[in-house]
Amino acid sequence: MMEVPRVRQEVFSEYLCLPRKPALTMRQTFASVSSPTSGRDGSVAVTIRDVAKMVGVHVSTVSRTFSAPHLVNPETRTRVLAVAEELGYRPNRAARALTTGRTGNLGLIVADISNPFFPPLIKSAQARARERDYHVFVADTDEDPRVEEELIRTFAKQVDGLLLCSPRLSGRAIDRLSVEIPFVVVNRLVKGLSTVLMDVAQGARSAVGHLLGLGHRRIALLTGPSSSWNSSAIEAAAIEAASSGGAELVVLGPNPPTEQGGELAAAEVLRSGATGVLAYNDLIAIGLIEALDELGVAVPGQLSVVGFDDIMPARVISPKLTTVAMPTATAGRAAVDALLHLVEAPGTGTSRTTLDTALVVRASTAPAPAAVPNPR
Amino acid sequence: MMEVPRVRQEVFSEYLCLPRKPALTMRQTFASVSSPTSGRDGSVAVTIRDVAKMVGVHVSTVSRTFSAPHLVNPETRTRVLAVAEELGYRPNRAARALTTGRTGNLGLIVADISNPFFPPLIKSAQARARERDYHVFVADTDEDPRVEEELIRTFAKQVDGLLLCSPRLSGRAIDRLSVEIPFVVVNRLVKGLSTVLMDVAQGARSAVGHLLGLGHRRIALLTGPSSSWNSSAIEAAAIEAASSGGAELVVLGPNPPTEQGGELAAAEVLRSGATGVLAYNDLIAIGLIEALDELGVAVPGQLSVVGFDDIMPARVISPKLTTVAMPTATAGRAAVDALLHLVEAPGTGTSRTTLDTALVVRASTAPAPAAVPNPR
DNA sequence: TTGAAAGCGCTAACAC
């Protein structure tokens, strides 16, 4: 990321003179015992009380109009709604949360928003939640377990449930935190909790099978963070698939799940003498390909590379990356559904969802070369 | 995005038997007039009252320990803190918000999380906010102005301020909404509101200048959404720069700010007879390059392409993309600072920050060919 | 169907 530090900043104090928040005109039918409360910014906050007064009903009637409309006379309801509309009344969710214990919000915590793997998941989760009248707040942990724990704690009181995507926390920590708020874990199996998994083991088997089919007999696996459950699952499946196919699997890692992680691993990959590489994710695969390019090693001529995720740059890089596609959008929806089940019908059991993955063969894999690539 | 629809789902009802939330052991020193309230999920919610009782002080003392520690006797404070720790007490932010009018949260609304342009901005905003003891909640509008407005409204009561990134709302709508909550607008100039801009006009001039220097005399501009302020700014600057350089600028658009937008525009670009193209963003530029590749048009041999943003895939695509780098991370920090100024010192004036952009020349631009590219 | 009243967890004057 190129950053340009020069900054021009001007502060316009002339705006000091302008009343930024024009007062809202309000008519009140009844004697105004209390004037509408004024918010922190000087704007007028319309409360349930203002509406009640104006309509000439009790606050509880107004409340019901919004939280249990069927319990209120259609005519009254109409009047309340009209006045509410006119006044621009919107229920204060924080206040509602205080009494009901429900906020109508869900939290979504991801390891790294800038990993293109996550955005489709985030989008689909938000869309599904909106359909079910919830909002999703997203936060990023920077791959730091401590930030992750702090975020969970902060979210705990402000959302009804939490989606934990690719958590880096220990299983123990997750168990401990799970008593504070219901949550669904994505990309990690935690006993006793609802989970949404993508079948990376199957993906790893396909990928290794693909390389075996191309004649590769020595395959390097670039693992991800040691705290990544998916990484372990991939490793186990890849080892199994390689050995049952009569090939050697060299495990190299852990690596940061980033382009840089792939770049840094390039030398070791070459040293390993492998002719095929399976990377924990596309970012690593892409970094590796770039580094190999610099080193003058031909992909797939000398070395075949397979990634995981099928992020956009994987289709764009040259050679186009062979990779295991992950059903991220489906996972986002499934995770929201699982979470809302937990939230709306607590105690009725946890669920486990496993989504299939699929190998997408592109141009970064080819038959193994006769000789191993030049290690220098 | 490849989606795999097959799903295996199992519900584990045996967990029904397990007490998912072990009751927290609590000792209470005083007669327990009220037992600790039980949360929606059956877990024990520790409130300020429980702590007060256990320490043997009034709730307000406990409250002060957290919100104004200097006003409380160090010894008392220590005891309160110890008990709070022991009980696992954490202040309920929703309740605090109700009295103070402050939530400690900021909202960040972006047009499209899956556009790689945004994540660095989001990350830096979150980091800066965390430094200043705020949390950032992110939401995505799907480029839909109605969703944007709804999100602003929802956020309004739950955050202290809002960062609007690349809003698609009309200026009028923004003005109207700005009375409900303080906000800072990024990538758009709105009079009377605090803004953080990236100097895209300067970027456009550099880009056009670069193409002119390579001998291009007919340049196509692929604009973005018509509601994008940046797009208009780029257009104006590009037109000016081209005409003052004695070249023709063909404006083609509006285009969706996506890869597909670029793909769809390819035919028109070829028809325009331009030898150089400036795209509203890298996604469009990348889509265009891919489509041109399919059509057998050489980039940069027959057509030079320049993008905006410098997202990761721009460095990865072949040919590597010449593009205008945007200071997204700096913008995120600056926007948070501007917003917190508004939030913490309301009425002290709005600010405008303009950040410089920089042309990064890579391999997608070259001297103009002698003849125009074959239009068929 | 509606009103009255209590209270969610916390803060903020104001007393003491």
Next chain:
DNA sequence: GTGTTAGCGCTTTCAA
């Protein structure tokens, strides 16, 4: 320095 008291805006019994 600490206790008292009165709410913040809303929901939710319970009566009427």
